[in-house]
Amino acid sequence: MSLPATASQTAGPYWHLIDFPEWADLLHPNGPNAAIEGERIAIEGTVTDGDGAPCADVMVEIWQADPAGSYEGAFHGFGRCATDKAGRFRFVTLKPGPVRTEGNAFQAPHVAISLFARGLLKQLVTRLYFAGEKLNEQDAILNAIPAERRGTVLAQRASDGAWRLDLRLQGEGETVFFEV
Amino acid sequence: MSYRQPAPGTQPPYDAPEYGSTHKRHPKQPLLRIPQTLTETSAPRMRPALYETTHNLAKGPGWEAQGERITVAGRVLDEDGRPVPGAMVEVWQANAAGRYNHERDQHDAPLDPNFKGEGRVFADAEGWYRYTTIRPGAYPWRNHHNAWRPVHIHYSLFGAGFAQRLITQMYFPGDPLLALDPIFNCVPDAAARERLVARFDLDVTEPEHALGYRFDIVLRGRDATPMENRA
Numbered sequence: 001m002s003l004p005a006t007a008s009q010t011a012g013p014y015w016h017l018i019d020f021p022e023w024a025d026l027l028h029p030n031g032p033n034a035a036i037e038g039e040r041i042a043i044e045g046t047v048t049d050g051d052g053a054p055c056a057d058v059m060v061e062i063w064q065a066d067p068a069g070s071y072e073g074a075f076h077g078f079g080r081c082a083t084d085k086a087g088r089f090r091f092v093t094l095k096p097g098p099v100r101t102e103g104n105a106f107q108a109p110h111v112a113i114s115l116f117a118r119g120l121l122k123q124l125v126t127r128l129y130f131a132g133e134k135l136n137e138q139d140a141i142l143n144a145i146p147a148e149r150r151g152t153v154l155a156q157r158a159s160d161g162a163w164r165l166d167l168r169l170q171g172e173g174e175t176v177f178f179e180v
Numbered sequence: 181m182s183y184r185q186p187a188p189g190t191q192p193p194y195d196a197p198e199y200g201s202t203h204k205r206h207p208k209q210p211l212l213r214i215p216q217t218l219t220e221t222s223a224p225r226m227r228p229a230l231y232e233t234t235h236n237l238a239k240g241p242g243w244e245a246q247g248e249r250i251t252v253a254g255r256v257l258d259e260d261g262r263p264v265p266g267a268m269v270e271v272w273q274a275n276a277a278g279r280y281n282h283e284r285d286q287h288d289a290p291l292d293p294n295f296k297g298e299g300r301v302f303a304d305a306e307g308w309y310r311y312t313t314i315r316p317g318a319y320p321w322r323n324h325h326n327a328w329r330p331v332h333i334h335y336s337l338f339g340a341g342f343a344q345r346l347i348t349q350m351y352f353p354g355d356p357l358l359a360l361d362p363i364f365n366c367v368p369d370a371a372a373r374e375r376l377v378a379r380f381d382l383d384v385t386e387p388e389h390a391l392g393y394r395f396d397i398v399l400r401g402r403d404a405t406p407m408e409n410r411a
Contacts, residue, residue, distance in 0.1 A: 003259050003398045004187040007367040007376055009349040010201075011334065014280040017272035017298040018336060032230060050204035057284075063224060063342045071222035078224035099218055112219050116347050119201030121192035121366050123345065127219075141214050149209075169205045179211040180183075180220050180343050 008122035013057050015116065016082055024081035026093040032076040038067030038094035042162035043111065043128060043155065046087040050170030054087025059116040062091055062128075069097030069106070090162075098135050108135035108142060115167065124177045128165050131156050141178075149176050182216035183343045183400040184259065189369035198362040200323050220343040226268035227302070234299040237271070237313040245295035247276025247314030249390040252350070252378065255307040256337065259401025263307025264344075267399070270336040271311065272298045278317030287319050312390055318357055330357035330364065337397060344399040351377045352393070 022028050027040060043062070047055040059082060066075035077096070081089040098106035108129055115124040129142055131154045136142055142150060152175045155163035167175045194206035238245045256267040274280045274297065277289040281297050295314065303309045313333070320328050332349040339345070351358060358364055358377070367373045375398075384392025 003261055004190045004372060005259055005400045006348055006398045007191055007372045008346060010363055011347045014282040014285060016282060018270045071218055076224060101217055107217060112342060114345060119205035121196060170208055174207055174209050177207050177211050179213045180216055
């Protein structure tokens with residue numbers, strides 16, 4: 001039996017009815033990760049459109065491994081954040097560890113990102129990698145990105161310690177989006 | 181294991197000129213096809229202990245929303261027809277007058293203080309989900325002259341792999357606005373569009389209480405690699 005997957009439709013401009021701001025804080029004191037140890041980090045950035053204008057109505061979702069690189073442990077590595085009027089998003093989480101991949105290889109630490117919004121008939125999928133990470137050099141997915149666009153998925157450490165990655169939906173410096 | 185790619189024509193494009201908001205928001209570079217890793221094939225374990233359920237959007241202690249009460253039930257399946265047990269289903273919608281409980285919705289239709297328009301349920305072991313709400317109203321939008329969205333309920337689903345993540349909309353049968361709606365019609369395949377339309381179901385209908393609609397959702401299935409196709 002084969003049933004084609006249901007068609008995607010846009011989340012539209014009113015998806016905030018399912019926005020729960022505490023979901024952007026994966027280390028929320030009342031959440032499942034409060035007692036889990038690891039390097040506490042913030043991930044932040046803006047989402048802009050083809051005119052460079054901020055996208056103020058985007059649902060940003062993240063999914064990541066725990067600090068040991070596992071998806072099976074107690075850490076709940078999911079977050080959702082609404083961009084604000086300036087197109088900004090911000091998550092607080094633990095830095096993921098290297099995720100095991102085929103053979104004995106490891107993927108560099110990374111965070112999966114999905115974007116849903118008005119004007120997106122289906123989600124845009126990308127990843128955030130951490131600049132300066134040793135394993136970046138041998139990460140198969142990072143290396144599949146043409147060198148001149150690789151920077152669009154590499155978060156840089158900001159002066160306040162947060163990891164910053166701006167997402168550009170279209171045009172100059174357009175983020176590399178994946179078909180998975 | 182990995183999830184299969186969509187059947188041709190069954191998913192909308194990013195760039196859809198008839199839907200104006202896509203104009204500045206679609207990537208102009210082709211997507212980069214990447215292999216699915218654990219990151220894509222694993223998923224957050226969404227569960228009622230972490231995410232409180234709301235089975236009834238229409239009524240709560242001391243309040244009841246205005247509108248035609250309906251119950252929606254269906255199954256969350258994968259492309260092989262297997263249930264996706266525990267799938268989390270989030271829904272949100274306009275009220276009976278076609279107005280969202282949202283500060284940016286400026287449509288001149290009354291708000292209902294008793295209708296928030298948001299709910300969350302989980303599929304059971306056989307993939308069944310069910311909730312009660314009110315039938316939402318149609319509402320105008322500014323995509324083009326005299327544009328109206330057909331009656332719909334938004335759905336957000338989490339399956340067993342993050343690659344199965346889906347946001348979609350459920351429409352209602354017989355709605356004359358469907359033929360005119362750019363968002364609905366961005367799905368090229370007519371049968372795929374038709375599957376976004378719930379059907380009236382007397383078995384879901386609750387006597388003396390609520391009309392019933394059936395809406396099944398299919399998430400991406402596992403990629404089958406039949407032995408006979410291997411070199």
